[in-house]
Amino acid sequence: MITSGIDIGSVSTEVVLVGEENEILSYVVLASQTDMEKTANEALDAALEQASLTKQDIDYTVATGYGRNNVPFADKSVTEITCHAQGAYHLFPNTRTIIDIGGQDSKAIAIMARKNREAKVVDFMMNDKCAAGTGRFLEVMAGVLDVDINDMGTLSQKASQETSISSMCTVFAESEVISLIHQKLPKEDIINGLHTAIARKVLSLVQRVPIEEEITLTGGVMKNIGVCEKLQQELAPKKVNLPDEPQIAGALGAAIIARKHVAVQ
Amino acid sequence: MTITETKRQQQKRYFNDQFQNRMKRQRFYSPLKGSQTRERAMYKLLMESFRDTSTVVWKSTFVPSEIIYAIGGVPLYIETFSAMAAGVGMCTDMLTASENQGFSRDCCSFLRGVLGASRKNILPKPDALISSSYYCDGDPMIFDIFADEYKSPHHYLHIPFFAEREGACDLVADQLEEITRSIARETGREFSRDKLSETIAVSNEACRYFKKAMDLRKHRPSPMLGCEAIDHIGSISQLWGSKSFVRISKLLCEELEERIEKGVTAVEDEQHRLLWCHLRPYYNDEIFQYLEIEHKAVVAFEMVNMITWEEMDPQKPFQSLAKKLLANQSIGPHERMTRWISTMIKEYSIDGIIWMAPWGCRHFNSLSQMVKEGLRKEGDIPFYILDLECIDKRNYSKEQVRTRLDAFLEVLEDGLED
Numbered sequence: 239m240i241t242s243g244i245d246i247g248s249v250s251t252e253v254v255l256v257g258e259e260n261e262i263l264s265y266v267v268l269a270s271q272t273d274m275e276k277t278a279n280e281a282l283d284a285a286l287e288q289a290s291l292t293k294q295d296i297d298y299t300v301a302t303g304y305g306r307n308n309v310p311f312a313d314k315s316v317t318e319i320t321c322h323a324q325g326a327y328h329l330f331p332n333t334r335t336i337i338d339i340g341g342q343d344s345k346a347i348a349i350m351a352r353k354n355r356e357a358k359v360v361d362f363m364m365n366d367k368c369a370a371g372t373g374r375f376l377e378v379m380a381g382v383l384d385v386d387i388n389d390m391g392t393l394s395q396k397a398s399q400e401t402s403i404s405s406m407c408t409v410f411a412e413s414e415v416i417s418l419i420h421q422k423l424p425k426e427d428i429i430n431g432l433h434t435a436i437a438r439k440v441l442s443l444v445q446r447v448p449i450e451e452e453i454t455l456t457g458g459v460m461k462n463i464g465v466c467e468k469l470q471q472e473l474a475p476k477k478v479n480l481p482d483e484p485q486i487a488g489a490l491g492a493a494i495i496a497r498k499h500v501a502v503q
Numbered sequence: 504m505t506i507t508e509t510k511r512q513q514q515k516r517y518f519n520d521q522f523q524n525r526m527k528r529q530r531f532y533s534p535l536k537g538s539q540t541r542e543r544a545m546y547k548l549l550m551e552s553f554r555d556t557s558t559v560v561w562k563s564t565f566v567p568s569e570i571i572y573a574i575g576g577v578p579l580y581i582e583t584f585s586a587m588a589a590g591v592g593m594c595t596d597m598l599t600a601s602e603n604q605g606f607s608r609d610c611c612s613f614l615r616g617v618l619g620a621s622r623k624n625i626l627p628k629p630d631a632l633i634s635s636s637y638y639c640d641g642d643p644m645i646f647d648i649f650a651d652e653y654k655s656p657h658h659y660l661h662i663p664f665f666a667e668r669e670g671a672c673d674l675v676a677d678q679l680e681e682i683t684r685s686i687a688r689e690t691g692r693e694f695s696r697d698k699l700s701e702t703i704a705v706s707n708e709a710c711r712y713f714k715k716a717m718d719l720r721k722h723r724p725s726p727m728l729g730c731e732a733i734d735h736i737g738s739i740s741q742l743w744g745s746k747s748f749v750r751i752s753k754l755l756c757e758e759l760e761e762r763i764e765k766g767v768t769a770v771e772d773e774q775h776r777l778l779w780c781h782l783r784p785y786y787n788d789e790i791f792q793y794l795e796i797e798h799k800a801v802v803a804f805e806m807v808n809m810i811t812w813e814e815m816d817p818q819k820p821f822q823s824l825a826k827k828l829l830a831n832q833s834i835g836p837h838e839r840m841t842r843w844i845s846t847m848i849k850e851y852s853i854d855g856i857i858w859m860a861p862w863g864c865r866h867f868n869s870l871s872q873m874v875k876e877g878l879r880k881e882g883d884i885p886f887y888i889l890d891l892e893c894i895d896k897r898n899y900s901k902e903q904v905r906t907r908l909d910a911f912l913e914v915l916e917d918g919l920e921d
Contacts, residue, residue: 304902319910320917343903359914360883364907446872448879 239500240291241298243492244278244312245321246270246305249341249373250458251277252486253285255296256493260328264288265486274305282311298500300492304342316495318488319362323349325491326454327357330479334450337469338487339440339459341373346444356498361447370406371439373459378408379432382415383425387462394430394464401431406439429464437468452477460484514625515553521591522546531792532728537716537755541735544747545583552577552627558690561629561649562741563642565831566660567824569706569744570683571633573699574692579627580741582639585616589785589894597623598895611863612894614645621649629655631686637662638833638866656689658682666829666839675825683821700817702744703824707814709745712752713737714810719759720803721851724773726762729802730791733783737808738831774799775915776852778844780806780874781859781867786896790904798912804851809843837870841877848884855885855915861893885918887911 240263245252251270255263266284271277278301286292293311301312302321309315318338326336327349336347348361365371369378380387401423403411411432418428436459453476460466461484470478481487552559558576562568571578588594597619602608604622606615620626632655634646643659650657660678663671687694717737720727735755742748762768777794779802784790794800812830815823832839847853858875860868875886889907892898 304906317906317910317913320913358917359910361885362910362914363888364910 239297239497240295241300241493241496241500242282242285242296243321243325243489243494243496244282244299244301244303244309245318245486245488245492246274246278246301246303246309247318247340247342247458247488248304249377250485251281251303251305252489253278253281254486254489254493255285255289255291256490256497260494260497262490263291265483265489267483267485270305274308275310278305278309278311298496300496300499302488302492313496314499316492319345319347319364320359321488321491321495322456323347323357323359323491324494325487325489326456326479326481327351328490328494329481329487330452330454331355333452333454333479335444335447335453336487337440337444337453337455338457339371339373339436339455339465340457341377342369344371344440344443344457344459346440346447348447348450363443363446365443368406369408370411371436371443373457375408375411375436376432376459376462376465378412379415379429382412383419383428385425385429390429390433391461391463391465393426394433395467397426397430398424399427400434401427403428403431403435406435411435433462433464433468436465437472440469441472449473449476452479454479454481454487456481456484456487458485512553514627515550517625518549518553521593522549522587525587525591531788531796532731534731535727535755535758537751537753537758538731538734540747540754541742541751544742544745544751545587547747548577548579548741549587549627552579558630558692559627560686560690561632561646563634563646564639564739565635565637565662565828565834566633567679567743567828568741569702569820569824570679570699571686572744573702574683574687574690574694576630576686576690576692578741579629580739581617581626582613583736583741584620584626585613585894586782586785588616588620589896592786594786594894595896598897608895609863611639611641612861612892612898614639614641615863616894618645618648621652628653630690631655632657633660633682633686634658635660635662637664640865656685658685662828662834664835666831666834671829672822672825675828676821679824680821696820699820703815703817703820705746705749706744707817709743709748709752710810710812710814712749712756716752716755716759717804717808717810719756719763722763723776723852725769725776725801725803726759726767728769728791728795729777729779729805730783730788730795733779733802733805733807735808736782737810739807769801770795770799772799773801775854775912776801776803778802778804778806778847778851778853778856779859780844780856781861781864782807782893783859784891784896784899785893786899789901790891790908793905793908794912800855800912800915802857803853804847806844806847809847811843833866833870837873837877840870841874844874845878845881848878848882853884854918855911856887857911858886858888859891859893860888861891862895862898885911885914887914 306315600619
């Protein structure tokens with residue numbers, strides 16, 4: 239039995255293929271295009287090629303993310319809440335809280351374990367009303383600072399002092415960053431301040447679900463080591479897990495959920 | 504501001520047209536006769552408020568209508584105007600008008616809608632206004648604006664936070680009596696204790712029927728859609744004290760009994776039963792249609808229809824009205840609300856709770872997490888705080904809301920497995 243999970247987010251699209259032993263056969267991460275169908279097909283083709291498989295080898299596909307209802311080859315769509323829960327639980331069976339920061343939203347998910355090695359979502363929260371605490375926030379700030387978003391993590395590790403970014407509105411925070419640039423504050427310090435701000439914003443969301451160890455970080459923003467370190471500092475001494483590829487947790491969870499549906503058929 | 508006869512007729516015709524449009528709007532369900540009668544009663548009340556001979560009293564949410572009916576006045580629960588306006592798609596203009604006056608979009612959109620409508624001069628002139636201090640705390644100050652604009656007397660009703668403490672009832676009762684007598688005097692209407700007692704008796708009769716109707720909704724599967732039921736806003740309706748509400752509530756009882764007897768259900772193959780807390784988006788029915796029809800997650804009951812007061816004593820009218828008012832579980836410590844919701848969960852066999860948290864509603868946003876944690880101590884009921892807007896459609900993001908509802912439905916679905 240081979241299943242696939244596809245996560246079409248606002249910024250990136252991931253496909254994960256899962257094999258007989260629940261192992262990851264291959265995965266692909268692509269930038270999301272406006273044509274979601276095209277992106278989905280390209281990502282799936284790339285994952286199949288990587289695993290030397292064809293579409294006929296796939297028994298079931300579950301789609302997730304905001305584009306989940308626009309995947310023509312998907313057999314079912316499931317929200318990213320359920321998929322991230324299952325994916326994180328698969329990677330870290332002792333996890334009970336998941337923090338996911340994506341391109342457009344952030345999520346806090348509380349889970350409990352079931353007998354059949356599935357995750358059951360007990361509670362969840364999603365970011366309220368604005369882009370603060372999401373990847374979009376960092377994208378905007380990377381533009382203002384004229385740095386590559388992929389470099390923000392390592393740059394912040396070179397910071398020499400703590401900088402405060404008080405506003406959590408993306409637009410107002412942008413004004414603050416511009417002021418700090420004019421004060422000739424080093425970029426590294428500003429980025430460090432942004433990471434602190436985003437971590438605190440996300441944690442205020444997480445506090446509203448029961449936080450239990452272990453905590454697992456997922457989503458594309460978790461590839462930013464600066465944000466991860468801030469979260470780990472704030473959550474210490476609780477154990478915090480970070481997957482090697484945090485952005486594929488949703489697609490992985492989707493593929494695992496797909497297995498359940500093959501079994502039922 | 505002078506309201507000429509011509510202007511009144513223009514206003515009346517304007518609303519008449521809008522209301523007729525609403526009645527023609529297609530719904531995804533067939534409303535009960537009781538619900539249709541309620542809509543006509545509300546419409547009639549609004550039309551009556553444009554008559555020159557009417558004494559129009561604007562009231563805010565927690566002011567009892569009985570005192571206004573008792574002096575022969577027309578109670579206008581003014582926030583419902585915004586809901587109606589949103590329902591016919593005219594609220595964006597009104598909200599923009601209030602913003603142009605400098606009112607922040609962080610304020611309650613119900614009140615902003617009325618402010619805008621007032622600026623556009625499309626509301627019936629109030630002969631008097633009554634606002635209460637709790638829990639819609641924006642009401643008194645904004646009613647001051649209306650009072651100044653219309654040159655009408657404004658009466659404040661102070662509601663003590665600790666509603667169950669000694670002296671709270673007397674404090675409210677005394678104010679209610681003073682306000683009733685003052686308005687009668689100011690508007691040239693007669694206050695009669697007998698008339699008030701009679702009005703309270705009418706309210707009691709309607710209450711017996713309404714309570715019974717709501718009890719019938721405990722039946723599984725649900726005989727009535729939440730989308731339809733929530734519009735009755737039973738706990739805060741301005742129809743209390745009117746004979747039309749007796750008729751409406753009696754009809755609801757009869758129809759629900761008939762439905763249950765015949766096995767007619769709100770939806771086929773009901774999957775989940777939800778408790779909906781707070782009001783709802785009035786600009787469209789999308790969310791309820793999505794939950795109730797597409798996903799068979801029926802809103803089995805709503806907080807806004809909780810009848811928390813006992814039968815009133817017509818011989819002690821003001822005391823009884825005060826008790827009724829203070830019985831509202833939104834007043835006072837959050838434990839009051841938590842206890843009632845806990846009871847609703849059991850009685851209506853609730854699987855999950857959607858707590859709607861409008862942007863500008865300070866009270867409800869504050870209450871949400873406390874009630875959630877209070878309920879968590881008692882059991883594992885899924886509880887989702889849904890950020891949503893009642894009136895301002897510009898703050899409605901369909902796909903975001905749908906994703907959150909989908910995730911919540913998956914939690915409920917998951918709950919069916921062991």
